[in-house]
Amino acid sequence: MNIEIIPHTLVGSVNAVASKSHAHRLLIAAALSKRPPAISIGTTSRDIEATRTCLQQLRKEIPVLDCGESGSTLRFLLPVAMALKERAVFLGSGRLPQRPISPLKEEMEAHGCTFINKHRKKGEAREICEIRGRLQGGIFTLPGNISSQYITGLLYALPLLKENSRIQITTPLESRGYVDLTLDVLKKFRIQIYTAEKEGCPTYMIEGRQQYLPPGDMEAEGDWSNIAFWVIAGILSRDSGIICNGIDPQSIQGDRAILNLARRMGGKVTEKGHSILVMSDSLRSTHIDASAIPDLVPILAVAASTAKGVTHIHNAHRLRIKESDRLAAMYDCLSRVGANIKEEPGGLLIEGVPQLKGGTVSGYNDHRIVMAMTVASIVSDSPIIIEGAEAVNKSYPTFFEDFEALGGEYRVL
Known part of the structure; x- marks a missing residue:
C-alpha cells in the first residue's frame, strides 16, 4: 500500500x-x-x-x-x-x-x-x-x-x-x-x-x-516505543499540543526516555497520572547516545531534521540488523525530503533545516520507518509519499487511524 x-x-x-x-x-x-x-x-x-x-x-x-x-x-x-x-x-x-x-x-x-x-x-x-x-x-x-x-x-x-x-x-x-x-x-x-x-x-x-x-x-502496559511517535509529533506541532494517554510513568520500559529527550530538544512535557501533554516553542539539537534506546532512533532523526544546530546520534550500530538497516533507511528517506543528514558507521549526523520538502520514500518494509516518515510530514512544505505503508501492521495496525484522528490527512494511492 x-x-x-x-x-x-x-x-x-x-x-x-x-x-x-x-x-x-x-x-x-x-x-x-x-x-x-x-x-x-x-x-x-x-x-x-x-x-x-x-x-x-x-x-x-x-x-x-x-x-x-x-x-x-x-x-x-x-x-x-x-x-x-x-x-x-x-x-x-x-x-x-x-x-x-x-x-x-x-x-x-x-x-x-x-x-x-x-x-x-x-x-x-x-x-x-x-x-x-x-x-x-x-x-x-x-x-x-x-x-x-x-x-x-x-x-x-x-x-x-x-x-x-x-x-x-x-x-x-x-x-x-x-x-x-x-x-x-x-x-x-x-x-x-x-x-x-x-x-x-x-x-x-x-x-x-x-x-x-x-x-x-x-x-500489558501501554507502549512507550510507539507513543514516542506522538511525543515527537507534539513537539513538531509546536503550540498545538498532543495528549498521550494510557502510559505508565513508572514503567521499566527503556523507551520512556523519550520524555527526557523531548525536553532536551525543547519540548514542553506536562505529566499527569497516566497522561502527558507535549508541545514546544522551538526545537534545538542535542547529543544522543542510542545504545539503550535503538527503537527511538528513526523518530529522533525526524525531530533532529528541523532542530536548530547539529544533532549527533551515535552508538546505534545495531540498527543495521533490524527489520531494515535503519541507519541507511533514515539517511535515504530524510535525504529525499530535504534533510541535511550524514550517515556514519554507527549513527547519524543531522544539521537542522528550516523545513523539509515533499518527496517519495520507501517504507523499507519497516514499521518504524513508515511511522517516522509519516510524522515528518508535519514539518514538510508539500506531501510525502510512502511506499509500503502497510508495514505498520507489524506493531501498530491502527497507526493511521490515530494519525487521522489527530488531524492528519492521507490518501491511499
Missing part, C-alpha cells in the same frame, strides 16, 4: 497501544505456567500474534514455530523451545531469516542443541533452522552489545532446566531496559534470578527446577 501524506499540524489526544515488548514477555511467562493466567492485551499486532501462535505450537511434540517477521519471538523462543522439546523447527518471513542468531546459536550448541540450517521455503515463510537436542544448563557467555533478546530468551528458559545456570555478560550491557523489563516480569511470576555486576557487565545466576507461578490475571 502506497500512501500520500498531506502536511498538517496535529492536535488532540491519542491512547497508547499495548506494549509489544511487555506483551511478548507476559504471554511467554503465562504459557510456561502450570495454570496460565489470562493476559489482557488492549491492541494486538502481527508480532504479538506471532508469539501467541508459536506458544500454541509448543504444545505439540515437534513444534513448527512460524515467527513471522518478529525478531523478539524468534530469539526469545529459541532457548525456551529447546528447554521443553527434543526437536523444533523455526520459520520466518521478510528479513527475519537473514537476521543473526549468533552468538546465541553457538551457546545453545555448547549446551546440548544441534542446529540444522536448510533454508527451505514453506508457503510464505522460510525455514530459519531446525534444532535437535534438549538445552542443558551451565555457564552461558554473551557480549552485552549484540542483542538483549538473547539474554531474555535464556532468562526464560534456564529456570526450567534440571541444572543451575549462569549467564555471564562479557561487555557493558546495552539495551539494559529490555532486560530489566524481563526481570520484572519473571519476578512477578516468582522466578528468582540473582544478579551480580562488575564494570557494567552483569552476571545472572539462575537456579534450575523453578516453576512459573503467576500472581493472577495481568494486563
Whole structure:
C-alpha cells in the first residue's frame, strides 16, 4: 500500500497501544505456567500474534514455530523451545531469516542443541533452522552489545532446566531496559534470578527446577516505543499540543526516555497520572547516545531534521540488523525530503533545516520507518509519499487511524 501524506499540524489526544515488548514477555511467562493466567492485551499486532501462535505450537511434540517477521519471538523462543522439546523447527518471513542468531546459536550448541540450517521455503515463510537436542544448563557467555533478546530468551528458559545456570555478560550491557523489563516480569511470576555486576557487565545466576507461578490475571502496559511517535509529533506541532494517554510513568520500559529527550530538544512535557501533554516553542539539537534506546532512533532523526544546530546520534550500530538497516533507511528517506543528514558507521549526523520538502520514500518494509516518515510530514512544505505503508501492521495496525484522528490527512494511492 502506497500512501500520500498531506502536511498538517496535529492536535488532540491519542491512547497508547499495548506494549509489544511487555506483551511478548507476559504471554511467554503465562504459557510456561502450570495454570496460565489470562493476559489482557488492549491492541494486538502481527508480532504479538506471532508469539501467541508459536506458544500454541509448543504444545505439540515437534513444534513448527512460524515467527513471522518478529525478531523478539524468534530469539526469545529459541532457548525456551529447546528447554521443553527434543526437536523444533523455526520459520520466518521478510528479513527475519537473514537476521543473526549468533552468538546465541553457538551457546545453545555448547549446551546440548544441534542446529540444522536448510533454508527451505514453506508457503510464505522460510525455514530459519531446525534444532535437535534438549538445552542443558551451565555457564552461558554473551557480549552485552549484540542483542538483549538473547539474554531474555535464556532468562526464560534456564529456570526450567534440571541444572543451575549462569549467564555471564562479557561487555557493558546495552539495551539494559529490555532486560530489566524481563526481570520484572519473571519476578512477578516468582522466578528468582540473582544478579551480580562488575564494570557494567552483569552476571545472572539462575537456579534450575523453578516453576512459573503467576500472581493472577495481568494486563500489558501501554507502549512507550510507539507513543514516542506522538511525543515527537507534539513537539513538531509546536503550540498545538498532543495528549498521550494510557502510559505508565513508572514503567521499566527503556523507551520512556523519550520524555527526557523531548525536553532536551525543547519540548514542553506536562505529566499527569497516566497522561502527558507535549508541545514546544522551538526545537534545538542535542547529543544522543542510542545504545539503550535503538527503537527511538528513526523518530529522533525526524525531530533532529528541523532542530536548530547539529544533532549527533551515535552508538546505534545495531540498527543495521533490524527489520531494515535503519541507519541507511533514515539517511535515504530524510535525504529525499530535504534533510541535511550524514550517515556514519554507527549513527547519524543531522544539521537542522528550516523545513523539509515533499518527496517519495520507501517504507523499507519497516514499521518504524513508515511511522517516522509519516510524522515528518508535519514539518514538510508539500506531501510525502510512502511506499509500503502497510508495514505498520507489524506493531501498530491502527497507526493511521490515530494519525487521522489527530488531524492528519492521507490518501491511499
